[in-house]
Amino acid sequence: MTGTLLKIRRRMSNIFVYALLITLGVLWVLPIVYLVYTAFRVTPSTGIINTLFPDDLRLGVSNFSRLLGDTMFLRWLRNTLLVAVSSCALTTVFILMVSYALSRLRFRLRRPIMNVLLVLGMFPGFMSMIAVYFILKAMGLTNSLLALVMVYSGGAALSYYICKGFFDTVPRAMEEAAILDGASQPIVFWKIIMPMAKPIIVYTILTSFISPWCDFIFVNTIISDRAKYTVALGLYKMINAEKNSFNDNFTTFCAGALVVGAIIVTLFMSMQKYYVEGITAGAVKG
Amino acid sequence: MEKGISKRKPNVFKRLFFAFKNGSYATRLSFLVMGFGQIVRGQLVKGVAYFLFQTAFALYTILFGGRYIGHLFSGDLGRRVSGEQWNEALQIFEKVSGDNSFLILLYGVVSLVITCVFLVVWAMNVFGSRENDLRLERGQSLSDFRMDVRSLLNEKFYIPLLILPFIGLLVFTVMPLIFMVLIAFTNYDYAHTPPGKLFDWVGFDNFRSMFSLANGAGFALVFLRVLLWTFVWAFFATFTNYFLGLVIALLIHKKGIRLKALWRTLFVVAIAIPQFVTLLLMQKILDGDGILNKILGTNILWLADQRYFSLLPRLMIILVNIWIGVPYTLLMCSGILLNVPADYYEAARIDGASAVQIFFKITLPYMMHITAPYLITQFVGNINNFNVIWLLTGGGPVDNVYYGGGSQAQSTDLLVTWLYRLTTDRNPKYNVASVIGIVIFVISAVLSLITFNRASATKSEDAFQ
Numbered sequence: 001m002t003g004t005l006l007k008i009r010r011r012m013s014n015i016f017v018y019a020l021l022i023t024l025g026v027l028w029v030l031p032i033v034y035l036v037y038t039a040f041r042v043t044p045s046t047g048i049i050n051t052l053f054p055d056d057l058r059l060g061v062s063n064f065s066r067l068l069g070d071t072m073f074l075r076w077l078r079n080t081l082l083v084a085v086s087s088c089a090l091t092t093v094f095i096l097m098v099s100y101a102l103s104r105l106r107f108r109l110r111r112p113i114m115n116v117l118l119v120l121g122m123f124p125g126f127m128s129m130i131a132v133y134f135i136l137k138a139m140g141l142t143n144s145l146l147a148l149v150m151v152y153s154g155g156a157a158l159s160y161y162i163c164k165g166f167f168d169t170v171p172r173a174m175e176e177a178a179i180l181d182g183a184s185q186p187i188v189f190w191k192i193i194m195p196m197a198k199p200i201i202v203y204t205i206l207t208s209f210i211s212p213w214c215d216f217i218f219v220n221t222i223i224s225d226r227a228k229y230t231v232a233l234g235l236y237k238m239i240n241a242e243k244n245s246f247n248d249n250f251t252t253f254c255a256g257a258l259v260v261g262a263i264i265v266t267l268f269m270s271m272q273k274y275y276v277e278g279i280t281a282g283a284v285k286g
Numbered sequence: 287m288e289k290g291i292s293k294r295k296p297n298v299f300k301r302l303f304f305a306f307k308n309g310s311y312a313t314r315l316s317f318l319v320m321g322f323g324q325i326v327r328g329q330l331v332k333g334v335a336y337f338l339f340q341t342a343f344a345l346y347t348i349l350f351g352g353r354y355i356g357h358l359f360s361g362d363l364g365r366r367v368s369g370e371q372w373n374e375a376l377q378i379f380e381k382v383s384g385d386n387s388f389l390i391l392l393y394g395v396v397s398l399v400i401t402c403v404f405l406v407v408w409a410m411n412v413f414g415s416r417e418n419d420l421r422l423e424r425g426q427s428l429s430d431f432r433m434d435v436r437s438l439l440n441e442k443f444y445i446p447l448l449i450l451p452f453i454g455l456l457v458f459t460v461m462p463l464i465f466m467v468l469i470a471f472t473n474y475d476y477a478h479t480p481p482g483k484l485f486d487w488v489g490f491d492n493f494r495s496m497f498s499l500a501n502g503a504g505f506a507l508v509f510l511r512v513l514l515w516t517f518v519w520a521f522f523a524t525f526t527n528y529f530l531g532l533v534i535a536l537l538i539h540k541k542g543i544r545l546k547a548l549w550r551t552l553f554v555v556a557i558a559i560p561q562f563v564t565l566l567l568m569q570k571i572l573d574g575d576g577i578l579n580k581i582l583g584t585n586i587l588w589l590a591d592q593r594y595f596s597l598l599p600r601l602m603i604i605l606v607n608i609w610i611g612v613p614y615t616l617l618m619c620s621g622i623l624l625n626v627p628a629d630y631y632e633a634a635r636i637d638g639a640s641a642v643q644i645f646f647k648i649t650l651p652y653m654m655h656i657t658a659p660y661l662i663t664q665f666v667g668n669i670n671n672f673n674v675i676w677l678l679t680g681g682g683p684v685d686n687v688y689y690g691g692g693s694q695a696q697s698t699d700l701l702v703t704w705l706y707r708l709t710t711d712r713n714p715k716y717n718v719a720s721v722i723g724i725v726i727f728v729i730s731a732v733l734s735l736i737t738f739n740r741a742s743a744t745k746s747e748d749a750f751q
Contacts, residue, residue, distance in 0.1 A: 014542050025552045094451040101447040122730040126706050127723035128462030154458030157451035185443035214560045257563040265558035
């Protein structure tokens with residue numbers, strides 16, 4: 001008797017959970033559906049898009065052809081890819097180097113350095129943006145993608161702690177054995193620690209690759225030449241530059257956003273496992 | 287092995303003093319000519335490198351930096367205003383290019399940092415030479431270039447590892463920060479913008495006007511309102527995300543629920559759309575003549591209603607933030623939930639605990655224990671969460687009753703968005719922005735210190751190991 005009752009109760013509660021999940025799921029997916037729908041929507045150029053269903057219900061790829069034809073989207077995409085790949089490589093290498101040094105090596109300034117990095121990381125980045133701009137200008141680097149790479153990876157050392165937390169958990173026995181066998185520190189770093197640190201490396205690569213795709217604030221101050229924009233700034237300007245640009249360009253904007261989204265989704269989904277490991281490694285260690 | 291050496295050396299100044307007092311003539315000379323102590327002992331590469339470094343620094347100081355260091359220490363940010371000046375002899379107005387306070391200060395800071403780097407290398411040079419003295423006294427051989435390289439790859443491996451990241455940090459974080467902190471003590475605003483106008487030191491005036499109530503001149507009330515909202519926002523943003531994420535993760539992980547991966551993916555897809563896109567999209571959806579009003583047939587200003595201290599926009603911001611943030615916490619929580627030791631649940635079930643009891647007595651404490659540092663970092667992150675506010679409301683709606691007064695703050699402004707507006711507005715007030723930046727720093731610093739103390743306290747505590 002109680003067995004079946006329990007079963008019914010469990011089934012009831014499961015139905016309730018499903019209902020909840022479906023409702024929430026719809027809420028989360030709806031804006032994305034709206035984005036996709038708008039990207040494929042065919043609207044007359046003067047049309048106002050603030051209606052749920054336009055007079056012209058047809059779908060098509062005209063927004064994408066406009067995106068490729070009328071805007072510099074492909075160029076922005078290329079710029080972003082260039083910046084993302086190089087800054088991601090630099091950032092990852094920097095973070096790995098700093099975390100390895102702070103986690104595995106022992107030297108007199110280790111503690112002070114960790115404290116200084118902690119303190120530096122607490123100033124809001126925007127605060128120094130103008131000064132960064134003028135330093136770049138003095139170096140003759142404004143309006144160049146190199147400047148972006150330098151700015152994105154220049155502060156890499158500040159986000160060492162997740163990676164360091166991970167290195168701290170790798171047991172020391174193996175590297176001690178290797179050092180006894182005469183291996184130098186670079187060998188230990190490269191041959192022993194790196195292979196074990198795969199999840200955290202992938203996590204670092206993923207996060208540092210994605211951030212240039214989303215930043216439009218720094219790009220906006222450093223770069224004014226339209227041909228040097230990254231996708232984020234290009235898309236942002238597309239609907240915010242002038243008073244009418246929203247109504248004129250919103251569907252094109254959605255098409256562009258969809259392309260960027262697709263790139264990040266693919267990347268993210270294929271590496272989701274590592275991402276979770278990264279977050280939790282950082283969370284456990286603090 | 288090197289523990290003995292790394293234990294407590296006397297401080298740098300004492301060491302320098304003794305290096306001069308007890309050192310050989312070569313060491314004493316390397317106080318003046320860098321690399322001397324190395325070159326006379328046959329360490330050519332090192333010595334020449336030191337010497338070249340000194341030469342380069344000397345050239346830099348004479349040709350460029352020295353002037354700006356002088357400006358910095360004499361507190362002089364330029365006197366000659368550029369513009370037109372009456373030339374008595376020629377009886378005409380002449381265009382004069384004057385000083386640029388901004389560049390004087392910036393180059394001053396840059397030169398100062400370069401000088402500090404120089405001093406460090408200089409001290410290294412002296413100590414290196416002194417080390418040579420000691421080795422010779424003890425009858426040991428000196429290290430040659432190959433040995434130096436080898437030591438850089440072994441016990442001094444941290445130097446090659448840290449040097450590049452630190453140069454990046456110095457140029458793109460430290461120098462700009464020192465500069466902007468100094469700006470807080472000047473009157474650099476739209477009325478004093480170089481070139482054309484000069485700005486000057488004003489001591490603590492900016493702090494005084496930020497925290498005082500003097501009629502019209504003080505921003506104290508505005509500041510408190512912005513601060514309060516910053517905290518309210520950070521609190522709600524952090525905890526709504528955390529608890530909803532946790533609850534959804536629990537729902538997905540509930541026994542008997544199928545297609546777990548599908549459900550997770552459904553939410554996680556939201557992460558993949560860049561934040562600025564979702565935010566712009568939401569802003570347009572919630573706009574006065576946006577699509578939500580069209581659907582509901584209403585005329586509500588979701589993001590711009592000023593009534594009740596802009597209650598509606600504030601609520602909407604937190605709601606939209608839930609949409610953006612929950613997938614992240616969901617991902618994290620579901621990662622951690624898989625790791626809750628199964629025997630805790632087992633034991634609880636045997637003792638006849640209900641699902642609710644299990645949640646509050648086991649799951650929640652376990653999660654809190656593991657994610658407490660994450661929560662506080664999130665909280666600090668939300669204090670500085672620029673994107674959500676800026677893209678949704680832009681800090682607005684404008685409210686001249688409670689904000690205004692020349693503060694340029696708006697009703698849903700956080701400290702960061704206020705700072706950003708102050709630096710990008712048509713009438714920028716860089717000095718006030720810098721003061722806000724310093725305030726943000728102090729808040730984040732205090733909170734992070736609490737976290738780190740807590741984290742180190744829990745490290746020794748093994749409640750869940």
